[in-house]
Amino acid sequence: MADxxxxxxxxxxxxxxxxxxxxxxxxxxxxxxxxxPSGCGKTTTLRMIAGLEEVSGGDIRIGGRSxxxxxxxxxxxxxxxxxxxxYPHMTVYxxxxxxxxxxxxxKREIDGRVREVADILGLGEHLERKPRQLSGGQRQxxxxxxxxxxxxxxxxxxxxxxxxxxxxxxxxRTELKRLHHSVKSTMIYVTHDQVEAMTMGDRIxxxxxxxxxxxxxxxxxxxxxxxxxxxxxIGSPPMNFFNGELATSDGQAAVVLExxxxxxxxxxxxxxxAGRPVVFGIRPEYISLDPNGRPYAVKVPAVIDExxxxxxxxxxxxxxxxxxxxxxxxxxxxxxxxxHIDFWFDMNRAYLFDRETECAI
Amino acid sequence: MRDLxxxxxxxxxxxxxxxxxxxxxxxxxLGYALILPAILYLSxxxxxxFIMSIYLSLTDAQAGNERWSFIGLGxxxxxxxxxxxxxxxVIATFPTEAVARAFVAQRSQGKVVTAxxxxxxxxxxxxxxxxxxxxxxxxxxxxxxxxxETILQDLDWExxxxxxxxxxxxxxxxxxxxxxxxxxxxxxxxxxKEQLLLKADTRVKTNGTGVVQxxxxxxxxxxxxxYTFGTEIVKLFIGVPCAxxxxxxxxxxxxLRGLIxxxxxxxxxxxxxxWLWILDSTYSVINWCLVNWGIITPxxxxxxxxxxxxxxxxxxxxxxxxxxxxTTIVILAGLTAIPDEIIERARVDGASAFQRFIYxxxxxxxxxxxxxLLFSVIFSFTDFNTIWIITxxxxxxxxxxxxxxxxxxxxxAGYLGRGAAISLFMFPIMAVMVYFMLQFLRREx
Numbered sequence: 001m002a003d004x005x006x007x008x009x010x011x012x013x014x015x016x017x018x019x020x021x022x023x024x025x026x027x028x029x030x031x032x033x034x035x036x037p038s039g040c041g042k043t044t045t046l047r048m049i050a051g052l053e054e055v056s057g058g059d060i061r062i063g064g065r066s067x068x069x070x071x072x073x074x075x076x077x078x079x080x081x082x083x084x085x086x087y088p089h090m091t092v093y094x095x096x097x098x099x100x101x102x103x104x105x106x107k108r109e110i111d112g113r114v115r116e117v118a119d120i121l122g123l124g125e126h127l128e129r130k131p132r133q134l135s136g137g138q139r140q141x142x143x144x145x146x147x148x149x150x151x152x153x154x155x156x157x158x159x160x161x162x163x164x165x166x167x168x169x170x171x172x173r174t175e176l177k178r179l180h181h182s183v184k185s186t187m188i189y190v191t192h193d194q195v196e197a198m199t200m201g202d203r204i205x206x207x208x209x210x211x212x213x214x215x216x217x218x219x220x221x222x223x224x225x226x227x228x229x230x231x232x233x234i235g236s237p238p239m240n241f242f243n244g245e246l247a248t249s250d251g252q253a254a255v256v257l258e259x260x261x262x263x264x265x266x267x268x269x270x271x272x273x274a275g276r277p278v279v280f281g282i283r284p285e286y287i288s289l290d291p292n293g294r295p296y297a298v299k300v301p302a303v304i305d306e307x308x309x310x311x312x313x314x315x316x317x318x319x320x321x322x323x324x325x326x327x328x329x330x331x332x333x334x335x336x337x338x339x340h341i342d343f344w345f346d347m348n349r350a351y352l353f354d355r356e357t358e359c360a361i
Numbered sequence: 362m363r364d365l366x367x368x369x370x371x372x373x374x375x376x377x378x379x380x381x382x383x384x385x386x387x388x389x390x391l392g393y394a395l396i397l398p399a400i401l402y403l404s405x406x407x408x409x410x411f412i413m414s415i416y417l418s419l420t421d422a423q424a425g426n427e428r429w430s431f432i433g434l435g436x437x438x439x440x441x442x443x444x445x446x447x448x449x450x451v452i453a454t455f456p457t458e459a460v461a462r463a464f465v466a467q468r469s470q471g472k473v474v475t476a477x478x479x480x481x482x483x484x485x486x487x488x489x490x491x492x493x494x495x496x497x498x499x500x501x502x503x504x505x506x507x508x509x510e511t512i513l514q515d516l517d518w519e520x521x522x523x524x525x526x527x528x529x530x531x532x533x534x535x536x537x538x539x540x541x542x543x544x545x546x547x548x549x550x551x552x553x554k555e556q557l558l559l560k561a562d563t564r565v566k567t568n569g570t571g572v573v574q575x576x577x578x579x580x581x582x583x584x585x586x587x588y589t590f591g592t593e594i595v596k597l598f599i600g601v602p603c604a605x606x607x608x609x610x611x612x613x614x615x616x617l618r619g620l621i622x623x624x625x626x627x628x629x630x631x632x633x634x635x636w637l638w639i640l641d642s643t644y645s646v647i648n649w650c651l652v653n654w655g656i657i658t659p660x661x662x663x664x665x666x667x668x669x670x671x672x673x674x675x676x677x678x679x680x681x682x683x684x685x686x687x688t689t690i691v692i693l694a695g696l697t698a699i700p701d702e703i704i705e706r707a708r709v710d711g712a713s714a715f716q717r718f719i720y721x722x723x724x725x726x727x728x729x730x731x732x733x734l735l736f737s738v739i740f741s742f743t744d745f746n747t748i749w750i751i752t753x754x755x756x757x758x759x760x761x762x763x764x765x766x767x768x769x770x771x772x773x774a775g776y777l778g779r780g781a782a783i784s785l786f787m788f789p790i791m792a793v794m795v796y797f798m799l800q801f802l803r804r805e806x
Binding site: 050051052071072073077078079081082083085086087088089098099102103146150 | 702705707708709710711712716721724725
């Protein structure tokens with residue numbers, strides 16, 4: 001059992017509090033992604049789990065055992081670094097075998113493990129090469145392989161795909177996911193790329209300013225973002241936000257956006273809160289060119305500023321009376337710059353955030 | 362649809378605009394102009410002296426002489442005569458020790474007699490205890506008698522056990538018996554094979570004006586190697602820990618990194634003055650400390666520059682003091698080049714600090730370490746300043762290295778040709794060392 005528990009873990013760099021007392025439980029064999037913008041404390045958290053960074057406060061337990069003050073080698077962890085951190089003077093084989101040799105495992109077992117992992121990762125024919133003779137993707141595999149050979153309870157990944165080109169990144173993403181199903185290790189993976197987070201993880205931990213904003217499955221954080229930050233961070237293109245105020249009309253809740261646009265809300269629980277300042281959010285995916293018979297679609301007239309074709313879809317930037325927003329629609333709609341068009345917001349999919357606390361309402 | 366097989370549009374004909382570009386815009390003349398100073402410098406101050414010294418080494422040039430003549434390789438090797446240095450003459454062998462001792466006791470009544478022999482030579486023999494023992498044949502009868510009496514009277518006669526029997530051996534404690542000189546190799550071989558009738562240890566000594574025949578030259582060569590490798594090993598032993606220390610994060614690290622290069626940047630002519638006082642025979646601060654701490658008594662203070670063993674120690678000490686910052690800085694550069702993540706991965710992999718040093722840091726620093734060693738060896742091997750200022754090669758040539766010796770012979774004594782020959786001996790030795798180090802570096806890369 002290699003579950004990882006963080007309890008009020010803190011990290012202080014001089015005056016700066018980089019990680020502000022976070023609590024997190026990663027279940028055995030779970031694949032958890034720490035995601036957030038740069039400087040949010042996700043890498044520091046990972047390095048504290050690895051034992052590369054001293055913990056300023058709180059407790060870290062791996063498999064029920066407190067490892068807060070243990071050196072990395074006694075923590076039952078293996079780590080894949082952003083720069084791969086391969087030993088340049090060692091062959092691929094020795095790179096993968098090094099940690100096992102330090103543990104004085106029998107030669108035969110080391111050989112078996114290295115060759116097995118090399119087969120899984122398709123490195124079999126490169127075992128005698130030096131890292132500099134390999135391509136970026138192959139080096140990445142060696143780094144992953146070296147960590148897998150350890151058969152550690154917890155595998156830590158520190159932005160391992162960020163040095164790869166876009167195509168290879170997509171490929172490695174699937175491969176790592178496949179690996180997770182065959183390897184019985186708990187995986188904690190740090191990235192700043194929300195697409196990686198959404199596609200790979202069992203659960204996502206979204207961090208900002210050293211605190212955890214939300215923990216949940218990819219669908220949970222997409223569908224029910226806990227804060228405005230999570231809503232803006234998850235999803236591409238990002239969610240559109242407009243400032244506004246709650247209002248009531250004809251006994252139904254509505255939101256009045258800056259500029260006077262009044263949108264009927266699909267929720268009845270807010271009828272009594274008229275006048276409350278809110279941020280209204282809607283994802284580009286839920287704005288369309290016709291109501292499609294949706295009961296809560298509302299019309300928003302706008303002028304198109306820019307059209308960015310992506311292939312099947314286009315991203316349209318448009319301005320309505322409340323401000324600028326983005327829409328993702330099919331390319332065959334044939335909209336053009338400066339067109340005056342009525343967009344339909346699906347209010348069933350609208351989000352409201354408190355303007356003060358930025359928490360979802 | 363566009364027909365992709367259609368011929369492409371005719372390309373615009375580009376006429377080469379030769380010399381259309383203004384002279385000042387063209388790159389080639391500028392390139393030559395930029396490397397001209399380097400070429401001038403190299404040819405004037407490196408190539409010319411080097412070729413000149415090769416030329417000088419082939420002549421009998423002497424300071425003060427108006428003209429000199431070509432003498433070929435005479436400065437490198439020129440034999441004027443040979444001598445045999447002989448010792449440990451086996452006079453006779455006996456079955457028992459007692460008989461041998463009895464024979465030695467009879468030596469005082471022994472005589473040297475001569476008789477004419479083959480080829481107008483005289484054969485000398487010892488007459489001891491009724492035995493006639495022939496020992497030498499020479500053209501001059503007096504010489505035979507002189508050598509015989511020296512062996513009989515002046516040498517120590519010892520009884521040595523030898524494979525089942527006992528040999529009486531005449532041994533010269535201080536200087537061996539000299540036979541010769543002989544003008545030719547043939548005469549030398551005749552003496553060794555035909556004329557010397559006793560079994561003895563013989564060594565050939567060549568006399569001549571060439572550098573190879575100079576007994577001080579092998580000494581200078583040996584000293585050069587002692588000096589070079591002595592300093593390099595100590596520099597590494599000090600430089601590596603210093604670099605590791607300076608690579609750690611601590612307050613004042615930058616200041617310390619700056620301070621450590623001071624010995625390297627101070628002109629040796631200035632710092633050596635301080636060292637002259639530190640190593641002074643009377644006022645040495647090292648001696649003062651040792652006496653005050655009760656390690657030595659005032660009676661046996663160390664004569665750093667005057668004692669033959671301490672003199673080499675002293676010049677090595679000064680060179681190490683001066684050179685270790687260079688080694689430290691180069692190794693430090695190598696250490697800084699190791700990415701943090703590699704060290705962190707080694708920690709996660711479970712390597713202890715010692716294992717990280719052995720398996721990760723050392724191999725990664727090795728190429729740059731070899732470069733530093735290469736430079737440092739060249740500096741030390743050709744170093745003149747340190748030795749000249751501290752000991753001038755003394756005492757009794759005990760710290761004489763090739764560079765100081767070349768100066769001594771070439772400039773101080775005025776034998777320009779021979780001095781040039783000595784200094785040129787450094788060239789092939791260095792070439793071989795550099796070759797092997799570069800070979801090693803290439804294999805690493």
